Amino acid sequence: MVIQKEAGHPKSRPARKRGRPTEDERIERRSQILAAALPVFLQNGFGATTIEQLAVAARVTKRTIYSYFGDKAGVFAAMVRILATTVSTDAPDEDTLESLAARIVYRLHSAELTGLHRLVIAESTRFPELAVTLHDNGDARHIARLAEHLRAERGENTVRLAQPLFTLLLGEEHRKRLLGLLGAPTADEAVAHARAALETLQLR
Amino acid sequence: MVIQKEAGHPKSRPARKRGRPTEDERIERRSQILAAALPVFLQNGFGATTIEQLAVAARVTKRTIYSYFGDKAGVFAAMVRILATTVSTDAPDEDTLESLAARIVYRLHSAELTGLHRLVIAESTRFPELAVTLHDNGDARHIARLAEHLRAERGENTVRLAQPLFTLLLGEEHRKRLLGLLGAPTADEAVAHARAALETLQLR
DNA sequence: ATACAATGATACGTGCAAGTGTCATTAATG
DNA sequence: CATTAATGACACTTGCACGTATCATTGTAT
Numbered sequence: 362m363v364i365q366k367e368a369g370h371p372k373s374r375p376a377r378k379r380g381r382p383t384e385d386e387r388i389e390r391r392s393q394i395l396a397a398a399l400p401v402f403l404q405n406g407f408g409a410t411t412i413e414q415l416a417v418a419a420r421v422t423k424r425t426i427y428s429y430f431g432d433k434a435g436v437f438a439a440m441v442r443i444l445a446t447t448v449s450t451d452a453p454d455e456d457t458l459e460s461l462a463a464r465i466v467y468r469l470h471s472a473e474l475t476g477l478h479r480l481v482i483a484e485s486t487r488f489p490e491l492a493v494t495l496h497d498n499g500d501a502r503h504i505a506r507l508a509e510h511l512r513a514e515r516g517e518n519t520v521r522l523a524q525p526l527f528t529l530l531l532g533e534e535h536r537k538r539l540l541g542l543l544g545a546p547t548a549d550e551a552v553a554h555a556r557a558a559l560e561t562l563q564l565r
Numbered sequence: 566m567v568i569q570k571e572a573g574h575p576k577s578r579p580a581r582k583r584g585r586p587t588e589d590e591r592i593e594r595r596s597q598i599l600a601a602a603l604p605v606f607l608q609n610g611f612g613a614t615t616i617e618q619l620a621v622a623a624r625v626t627k628r629t630i631y632s633y634f635g636d637k638a639g640v641f642a643a644m645v646r647i648l649a650t651t652v653s654t655d656a657p658d659e660d661t662l663e664s665l666a667a668r669i670v671y672r673l674h675s676a677e678l679t680g681l682h683r684l685v686i687a688e689s690t691r692f693p694e695l696a697v698t699l700h701d702n703g704d705a706r707h708i709a710r711l712a713e714h715l716r717a718e719r720g721e722n723t724v725r726l727a728q729p730l731f732t733l734l735l736g737e738e739h740r741k742r743l744l745g746l747l748g749a750p751t752a753d754e755a756v757a758h759a760r761a762a763l764e765t766l767q768l769r
Numbered sequence: 770a771t772a773c774a775a776t777g778a779t780a781c782g783t784g785c786a787a788g789t790g791t792c793a794t795t796a797a798t799g
Numbered sequence: 800c801a802t803t804a805a806t807g808a809c810a811c812t813t814g815c816a817c818g819t820a821t822c823a824t825t826g827t828a829t
Binding site: 582583584585586587588615616617627628631636637 | 815816817818819820823824825826827828
């Protein structure tokens with residue numbers, strides 16, 4: 362028999378108060394579970410991640426995870442949906458086409474978003490609806506926004522370049538990043554990448 | 566007790582002769598196991614695929630799989646290596662830049678290769694060396710070949726367009742295909758895609 | 770010919786993760 | 800205030816896949 366009362370170890374298991382939480386605590390806890398799940402999924406992938414790992418990372422018990430999300434797939438789906446919709450809404454009004462392009466590069470090439478993309482690609486067979494969600498809230502919106510700026514700044518006849526431009530803003534670098542062959546770019550590198558893409562299409 | 570002697574069912578388990586195989590049979594069997602493994606991995610992904618499934622698909626026993634490849638990772642790695650190196654060597658001398666481009670599109674957008682890419686992306690954390698292998702034998706060679714043709718057909722100053730051209734030959738369509746949102750293109754569609762990419766870069 | 774190697778068929782031990790059950794605890798709810 | 804909901808702590812059952820073992824069988828190697 363191991364005595365483990367008065368534990369409270371630093372790196373140990375869940376360490377919260379017991380009992381029924383307030384409504385605010387419940388909402389916050391839900392977010393925290395999802396936030397804690399991301400690095401775990403990014404590290405291990407969906408299949409190799411266990412509920413136990415998610416519970417430890419979120420500092421709750423398995424029981425709580427099950428009550429909130431049903432199962433591992435539920436956690437994964439909820440996490441992807443939140444992140445996917447977050448991508449689209451955090452873009453304020455851009456000033457120029459170039460700064461918009463640079464922002465897109467910086468965001469999409471980040472470790473977080475390439476990792477998320479990798480996860481969704483990996484599980485696209487099991488969760489086709491997540492693939493749709495990610496694409497609709499990501500690529501599709503970015504392309505639409507680029508089209509708007511092209512029309513406004515470069516004229517109607519450049520709108521057809523929105524999709525090729527978006528493709529070039531990803532480029533071979535993004536393929537490498539999906540394969541884990543390249544780290545995320547700095548802000549300066551992102552700007553340079555965006556400019557190069559615009560020059561390739563003679564949009565500067 | 567279920568009697569299952571004299572089985573030989575059509576869709577049943579392994580159905581080969583027993584005993585030690587000839588050297589030729591061994592070589593052939595190895596290939597057959599890997600060939601049979603591809604659709605299984607494509608369907609279920611690496612993690613959700615079991616050795617038992619691979620054994621049934623290849624019509625051999627688990628024991629044989631273990632003796633040939635050690636474990637599931639061994640099968641996966643051997644399969645990816647063979648397919649990756651196959652991609653590069655089956656390209657004969659191309660006539661024109663346009664036909665080369667169309668061929669690249671047709672190959673890379675095929676269900677087989679997008680699926681393989683998806684698998685390697687998914688497992689790039691666990692098998693980084695496979696990601697390198699796939700990229701070196703795939704993208705890198707394609708870009709190099711495009712550069713050769715650009716130099717020969719369009720002049721030295723177009724070589725810098727090899728990588729952007731390759732990127733456009735994949736395009737948003739390939740992203741969708743990695744996400745399972747789009748089926749493989751027909752040969753005609755591949756040609757049209759290639760031409761559009763060349764026109765975007767004003768290479769026609 | 771004899772020994773050996775590889776395989777099919779089958780069973781089995783092992784470990785791990787999923788998911789559930791129990792009880793004490795705390796707070797919301799009415 | 801009494802009841803109920805949600806949680807932590809922890810044990811537990813169950814299922815599954817891994818990997819190995821056994822034995823008969825067949826062909827190779829010497």
